[in-house]
Amino acid sequence: MKQIAPPLYGLLAEFDTPNELVRAARATYAAGYRRIDAFTPFPIEELSEAIGFAQNKLALIVLIGGILGGLFGFGLQYWASAITYPINVGGRPTNSWPAFIPITFEMTVLFAALAAVLGMLALNGLPQPYHPAFNVPRFALASNDRFFLMIAKADPLFTHQGTHEFLKSLNPREVSDIDE
Amino acid sequence: MQQKKDRMNDEVGPIQFGSGNGFSLPVLGQDTPTTPESPDPIAAGSRDAASSEVLAFQKSVEGKSGKQYWRSIDEWAGTPEFEAYVKREYPSQVEVIVDPFSRRRFLQLMGASLALAGFSSCAYQPKEELLPYVRQPEEIVAGKPLYFATAMPMSGGAAPLLVRSNEGRPTKIEGNPEHPATLGGTDIFSQASILGLYDPERSQAVTYTGEIHSWSSFIGEIRVALGVEKSNGGQGLRILTEPVISPTLGKQIMDLLKLYPNATWYQYESAASDGAFQAAQEVFGEPVRPIYHFEKADRILSLDADFLASHPKNLRYIKDYTKKRNPEAGNTPNRLYAVETTATATGGNSDHRIPMKPSEVEMFARGVAAAIGVGAAAEVPEAFSLMIEEVAKDLKAHRGSSLVIAGDEQPAAVHALAYAMNGALGNAGSTVVFTKPLEVNPVAQLNGLRELVADMQQRKVTTLIILGGNPVYAAPADLNFAGALESVQLRIYHGLYNDETSSYCHWHVPEAHYLETWSDTRAYDGTISIVQPLIAPLYQGKSKHEVLAAIIDQSDHTSYEIVRAYWKSQGALNTEASWRQAVHDGFLKESALPAGGLTAKQTSGLLTNVTPQQQPASNTFEVNFRLDPTIHDGQFANNGWLQELPKTMTKLTWDNAAFFSPRDARNLRLENSMGSSGGDFEVDVVELELAGRKIKAPAWILPGQPDGVVTLHLGYGRTRAGHVGTATGFNANLIRNTGTPWNATGLIVRSTAERYVMAQTQTHHSMEGWNLVHETTFDEYREHPDYIHEEEPPTPRDLSLFPNWPYNGYAWGLAIDLNSCVGCSACTVACQSENNIPVVGKEQVMMSREMHWIRIDRYFTGSGDNPNGSVFQPVPCMHCENAPCEVVCPVGATVHSAEGTNDMVYNRCVGTRYCSNNCPYKVRRFNFLLFNDWTSASLKLLRNPEVTVRSRGIMEKCTYCIQRIQNAKIESEKENRLVRDGEIVTACQSACPADAITFGNINDPNSKVAKLKASKRNYSLLDDLNTRPRTTYLSVLRNPNPALKPTKTENA
Amino acid sequence: MSQIFHHSTNTLARVTIFGTLFIIVGALFAIAEFNRSNYITHAFVAREQPVQFSHKHHVGDVGLDCRYCHTSVEKAASAGIPPTRVCMNCHSQIWKDSPYLEPVRASFRTGKPIRWTKVHDLPDFVYFNHSIHVSKGVGCSTCHGRVDQMPLMMQVSPLQMEWCLDCHRNPEKVLRPKSEIFNMAWTVPSDQAERGKRLAKEYNIQSKAVLESCSTCHR
């Protein structure tokens, strides 16, 4: 622990069960808080909508990736076999497009898959080995069996006292400060 | 061909004779232009590397004797350091070096690993050197080959040749189209002789009891010895040579006999055919020999004469015989009745194959003769009566245009009968003519040999000079030649190899290869042919002429001087001009021996008194001895190309065997069981006993072998042939007797528990009912010319979804006339020589990894045990227009050229072997290991600089001799004209004695190949696959006698 | 739990990820360039020779024709390296005592060839033929550069397959009149485009498909 109290990042409430957390999250959102996030050891569908989070960018990214991959795959083959060095291979036409389909397909999948993974990481802002939440010792349980709700200081309604009170009212196991 | 002749005229002709007799022969190690080899695995040893090896020779030849030089490669392989090295590098290979048989392969393996060094840096080229001439011979243009005419002396007549020389290295043998003996064809022996020239194991120094001596000390020593002989007219002096055909050599021997009046000269070779000699003596009173004109013969009876097998004196016969049967040539086809005592190419190509025991041949002959009205009537076996009747009828119906030929191996009586029959049929003078023998002094060889051995045993012989041959190995066992030899005080042997005979002689003088020396010889009809050297002796070889000169105190005479001097004294060649012309052409025009028809004395005992048939003991076999189809009498035992060349009928390599008929095999419970690695066959070993002598031999089951007959091939079982030839096969001479050298009765066969593994390149001999070789009769062909496509309509051109690829300009193609192919395999060896194809050794053949670019498939037709014949199908790359191999290559290492050839780009190949898998013809060959010999320097001189030498891990195959195509195109382009038809001749085509192979531009309707492909007989192999081969075949036609059971044309 | 990583690791992590990507791509380009560099192709590398022979002097100053020494350039695949005798034709008269020429005289005396260092060295699986190029209007300097300005012979072309193909695909751009083949000073005229076409027709230059075929150079 440090001598001078470091700047505050937000408040963290710890719950025992997913149900309590979801309920608390809904309440918090209802209370008008927006800069909130929840932390759980496994995905809980209801949570994201409970904290008012809806995203659909990723699917689009993957689609674009796939299309680019397909075009690249076929383009490469067509250019190499029909344009830059057209050779008579077994009497087949230089543009033997049926033979080019398998690779076109593979490239589509490859690019789409890369887009999916890299897109996810990028949107989630990972890698992010440091995060203020890690400063809270009990936060280690977020990857085990505890469920956390966080309200960030950046939230317009945030006041150290009031928000603390509010969170307490959701009767969590405990509420702790998150240092910057 | 034409092109070559031109080149000889305007380049070789004048220069050759620029400086009197001081011929400018390329001498290795002296100002030869070179660019040393790059370490590039593919290229090393190619055109540059080859000449770089000249340097290696420079080092070795200077001062040192070649022997020491070779110590580095061969004898090193015995030293402790070597074994240590092996134990370190190749733990699993230790046993190999002990066994000389597999050492070759081991050296290759070692090469493979060493070559790895080069692989690391492929693109990066290290510093190389250029070594120009100091004084450039005018005729040599760097990179342009020259062609010289010469001739290869062979028993029974020389093979006339043109030899290609690159920067002074002879690299390829071609036929001499002008020469009457062959009209351009060559055989396997002359093709392979180029490898013999560079054989690192040829003896390389004069030795006395193994110690290296100088030529001069040899001369000094024998002078002393001969001085003693002279005192008593040389009655202790004997000379043993092979039958001497060279007029000059004959003259020299005569001179020698003048000097030593009491000396005696004997001649012997394994191929000795005393039967024919005695018969001629008997019925004509003089030792004449027949020449047959197959081009005139409509009906042919062969009495066990294998006249279609590959051998110099047969090349002309092959050409005439096949030409007569070529429907396109418009001749009336002949009909061949082939009596044979073992399956031969002649029988395979005949219209009626008549297998029988050797002892029955004479009976059969007498039967036919009697029916024709010659000789005493004889009772004939029931089985043959119909055949004899029909044959006789057929022959009589063609008086003057029929032909009876007896095999060299037949006894005098059969020859006499044949002569007599030809006389009676009025063939003498038309289809058969007689000339004086080619030999200077023809003798009954075996009688002579007996006499010599007797003298030696009685210690009458004090000095024996053996010129050539290898009598210790080749003499029939009953003479015990070697034993007798021991009792001669001074024994001198002049030969190419340090072999069995040399090991029994005091002095051994290395013989100069025929490509290294001047000589002369006769061929076929006696035409005088000049042997012209292509290169100065690689080692310290001396010609027979030089050795004899030394003996008759003319040791300072060179071969050239001796030969030239002799011909100066002769009418035809006394002028310089005529001599030049003869050397340039390779032979003297109109120098054939006078020929005429002779009629046999009907009263001859051979005709009248039937030789009594001694009843052989029951359950014994008859045995016949034959020269080996590929290594002849053993003189080519150390020639890898010939060892690995599949034998015409059996497709065996690296071995001989005792042939049994399928039925005999069943009775004796002999088995040939196919192994699991592709080319390996495990067979039973039998013990053969003849007249008390025993040998062990692997038993091979050969369809078409007559029941009760065992056939043994001579030439194998050499004990001092060299690393390639030693300990391959067994030595049949060990049970051979002078009394019955070729055919004997009373052979006892005992089966043993031993098994032996043989290497075979074709393991299935039936076509499984697929029409791979179309065969029919002339009559049927006349009635339905289009019979092939009637039964199998050709695949339509517009079958494919894709448009056909257009081929404007040249479109190269090949046509192979199966009706002409006699299966002699000359094409295979020619291809091997032209395209730097490596030898892989027996183990690799057993793993089905032989490398021949053109193979000869042999299928038996008719029933399994006793086929009515066999067909031969040469299979090179088909250069399919829709090539299956190309589509599956991931790196485009095999693709089509604009002219329709299926190019194999070695340097792009990564070796997936998918192309070979997808090749329906399986003509692709893969370098599974480093097969090319990179260790023997001399073999690099052998390589064709126009063809990349392939390395390990690379696919290769027939290229249609792309190097010849490109060079011809470049020449034509420079002259702004199109390539003329026939200007490009592939190696296989030029070698073929039967003109069965034709190459050319199929887009040119007037080209020979286009005309052939237009023939109704033309078909493409596996046409239903729609691969559209550029190589197509013309079907086989037979001309059976309708009166006899027609030969089955469908293939079982 | 306490923080494992310092705040900065966030940036650091992202930088490393993108950094490696850029480095890899960069490396690939670098390798491609290196394979075409003079270090690999040996272009513009002057090799020292046993004899200090100057093409600049013999061609540029003296004005010898290429064919005087390279006799077979019109006849054969190899242009031909002059035999020692050709050198001696002149140098038995001029500079006959020059120490520089001792190796030449030595070679002539002993009959041992001069060991020149090869400058233009194609892989041995490539079959280049001088005579056809020369007779189809490709000049010496097109590939060998201004030899008349080279004191020490050096290679000016990469001699890589892509370089060969470049010409085989459109030969028009280098074809010259027959008279100019051995002219070192010849430069591509402005109207080469249509001149080239005309010459190509005149020389019967083979089609692109033929010139591109593998077996044209590889056997």
Place this chain on the structure above:
Amino acid sequence: MAEREPMMAEKVVPPIMEPGYTFATVTDKISSIVLTHKTPRGWYIGFGISFALFMMFLYAVSVLFVRGIGVWGVNIPVGWGFAIVNFVWWIGIGHAGTLISAILLLLKQDWRTSINRFAEAMTLFAVACAGVYPLLHLGRPWLAYWLFPYPNTMSVWPQFRSPLIWDVFAVSTYAIVSLMFWFVGLIPDLATLRDRATGRVQKVIYGLLAMGWRGSAKHWSRYETMYLLLAGLATPLVVSVHTVVSFDFAISILPGWHTTIFPPYFVAGAIYSGFAMVMTLAIPIRKFYHLEGFITMRHLQNMSKVMLAMGLVVAYGYGMEIFMGLLYSGNPHEHFQTVNRITGPYGIFYAALILCNILTPQLMWMRRTRNSVWALFVISIIVNIGMWLERFVIVVSSLSRDFLPSSWGMYAGTRYDWMTFVGSIGLFLTLLFLFLRFLPTISIFEVRAMLPAAAIKEKH
């Protein structure tokens, strides 16, 4: 336990997971395998053996590189041998992993959760083993990079009509996608390990690998979308990969190779062998690490049912080949090849593969077999052998006897062929043991999500 299972199985369908687990105990049970400080002796023994085999593999390969492909038994006509057989075999085995994690995910088969993790790992290692063979079987392996399209000084490109090039792309794509799929699946568990690890080093390593995952709801939601999309992509991919592999044969013109049935029946065969391998591995692992609670009889039974189904598809494939060859095609070469396969020199192998792949698995119709761990273990191994034989028969019998009887031959693997084959199994196991030791064998977060406590009870 071993004797309790059958009895309870008689009555009810066994659960996907033993009752009585909580979030904490799940986490503890699985992560302890990795984080526990003393490694069990059994692990060392197993790893030791595998590693020894791997060393043998390296020896065989170095001999191969020094002396050349000729040390193997391949020849003309049989240009492909063990190398390609093993390649196809390994690739096939790999397929189960992707199938379980992707296809079963899409099909919402939640029993997949406790086996998908190591099934995916198995995929990766199998692909790694498969991947080396195309390289090794080249005549000039040092030029393998020519199979990739890159701008070179020769200005030549790969020949894209060749199935081998399709292989290159298919297999490398498959390898990359499987790796990503496996790794992103690991991230949340890596976070768990990071948070539970005690040692500094462990913390840092797992921390870096976890990339700062903190289970944020927003992250989870994107993560789930991504995982679903990836599964959707991997499904056609896995089918395409073995289809392309089958093209290596189907595209050729060889009788017995050139057939349209190959793609479906290769894919089926792949899944078949894949599940067999998962079974072969799962059974000892669950015993050794006492994971019977997570990998229950339910899993084994479901897998055996999948195998049974796939086995029947494969049987249909065999039947189809015979029908085509003998009755339908009317092509003499096809006809001959079919007969040759069954009665020819390699007929014994064909009989063996029918026994292994078609007859033996039929035992799994019986519940008693499906309930006997031992029976399933043995059968799964038999199927693995059978599938290897199938590839051997396909490759060798067609090549050894094609169109021209004159060029027929035989083939037999040499000792180096065998060393390479057995050695690659060593490589596979070596990687597997390392995985077991250092990464969670079962997906912790997915198991947590399956606990009853994880269910959200809506009440408003």
